[in-house]
Amino acid sequence: MARPQIFNQDTVIDKALDVFWQKGFGGASTKDLINAAGISNGSFFNSFGDKKALYLKCLQKYDTVYITALENLLIAPLKFKEKIKNVLLEATKKSPGKDTYEGCFFFNTSIDSSVDDAGILGLADAIHQRIEKAFVSAVDMAKEAGEISKDIDSTRLAQYLFNIVNGLRALLLNSPPQSTINNIINTTLDLLPS
Amino acid sequence: MARPQIFNQDTVIDKALDVFWQKGFGGASTKDLINAAGISNGSFFNSFGDKKALYLKCLQKYDTVYITALENLLIAPLKFKEKIKNVLLEATKKSPGKDTYEGCFFFNTSIDSSVDDAGILGLADAIHQRIEKAFVSAVDMAKEAGEISKDIDSTRLAQYLFNIVNGLRALLLNSPPQSTINNIINTTLDLLPS
DNA sequence: ATAGTTGTGGAGTAATTGCTCTATAATATA
DNA sequence: TATATTATAGAGCAATTACTCCACAACTAT
Numbered sequence: 019m020a021r022p023q024i025f026n027q028d029t030v031i032d033k034a035l036d037v038f039w040q041k042g043f044g045g046a047s048t049k050d051l052i053n054a055a056g057i058s059n060g061s062f063f064n065s066f067g068d069k070k071a072l073y074l075k076c077l078q079k080y081d082t083v084y085i086t087a088l089e090n091l092l093i094a095p096l097k098f099k100e101k102i103k104n105v106l107l108e109a110t111k112k113s114p115g116k117d118t119y120e121g122c123f124f125f126n127t128s129i130d131s132s133v134d135d136a137g138i139l140g141l142a143d144a145i146h147q148r149i150e151k152a153f154v155s156a157v158d159m160a161k162e163a164g165e166i167s168k169d170i171d172s173t174r175l176a177q178y179l180f181n182i183v184n185g186l187r188a189l190l191l192n193s194p195p196q197s198t199i200n201n202i203i204n205t206t207l208d209l210l211p212s
Numbered sequence: 213m214a215r216p217q218i219f220n221q222d223t224v225i226d227k228a229l230d231v232f233w234q235k236g237f238g239g240a241s242t243k244d245l246i247n248a249a250g251i252s253n254g255s256f257f258n259s260f261g262d263k264k265a266l267y268l269k270c271l272q273k274y275d276t277v278y279i280t281a282l283e284n285l286l287i288a289p290l291k292f293k294e295k296i297k298n299v300l301l302e303a304t305k306k307s308p309g310k311d312t313y314e315g316c317f318f319f320n321t322s323i324d325s326s327v328d329d330a331g332i333l334g335l336a337d338a339i340h341q342r343i344e345k346a347f348v349s350a351v352d353m354a355k356e357a358g359e360i361s362k363d364i365d366s367t368r369l370a371q372y373l374f375n376i377v378n379g380l381r382a383l384l385l386n387s388p389p390q391s392t393i394n395n396i397i398n399t400t401l402d403l404l405p406s
Numbered sequence: 407a408t409a410g411t412t413g414t415g416g417a418g419t420a421a422t423t424g425c426t427c428t429a430t431a432a433t434a435t436a
Numbered sequence: 437t438a439t440a441t442t443a444t445a446g447a448g449c450a451a452t453t454a455c456t457c458c459a460c461a462a463c464t465a466t
Contacts, residue, residue, distance in 0.1 A: 185382070
């Protein structure tokens, strides 16, 4: 009936995610994206609409894959402190094979001043709430298990912990010494309420 | 001997700082800067060299004025907890007259992926160390005053506190509800070691 | 084979970018 | 008043941007 697409959409989104992740929305040119994906200009715009729409798809994919992984860490059947430790270590690990920190595409989006699309900002906000909710679940589980006092306000502690992760995300952008990261993580764990 | 400059350099830097602060390095076009300063294209490049050099001057000014203010808060003769509270409140206050959060030009610089100039990055790094050092001083003062244990590693606690401020800086970029800010600040203060 | 439909490649476009160049204006000194 | 010196205004430029347009390719159903 019609000529079939020569490329795999999902693969292109993965490649685009890499480029956006590295360079940000404004820093990634359409040429960068097209080159990375290995498709033609025509196919690019024909299939994805425009740069913003593709970025949104990348963020959706990130939501599905990476945020889900974070969520799983937070609802894992482990001790509270252990769980938080895992989250902090996961957030500050290096990219596989490389010597740079992996970072977080959601965080990068939320601080990227070149992102002004309502759809993208809306999804970023939804992801923010999703993560916060996952932290709340972790705190609630800790309460149930008697690991921390039931008097603690779950939302408050969740927002506090999320904030520490975000501080680390910002720090990571400037390739800090590992000792700084360790200091922050260890102090956070030491100060965790009981 | 020669035609005098019609404008005040320091005023132009202030105006440029405003524009860069709002839009970031890449987001602020030379046209934006020139319009805000109210000078001509020729004068702009003749006096400041290029965009990067002007940005550096803005960051230097920020260092001198705002970072010094933060430093003063941290070495003020107040109780440790009081001091940290002041720093957190100062970091999260709204712009005078406006309904948006003021933010931090240094922080914005450190997360701005469109900044790639070695001089700017170098100064940002120096400011980072300056702030960390100020936090260390605050912790040391608290130890001397017997407010917290001398067993605490000053650098570790300083980096932890700085990290919380940076998390808030990132959060502020998305105009969060005041309750979230309060929750993070109050939890941080509650968990402060003794 | 042919018609119908959709994908592909790549030349082309209008707008914007940071910055240069030059004619001229304004000043201090001689 | 003439000269030397620097500032100003703004036209202009090469490069890049996101994106459009269209001739043509590739496929399926008839």
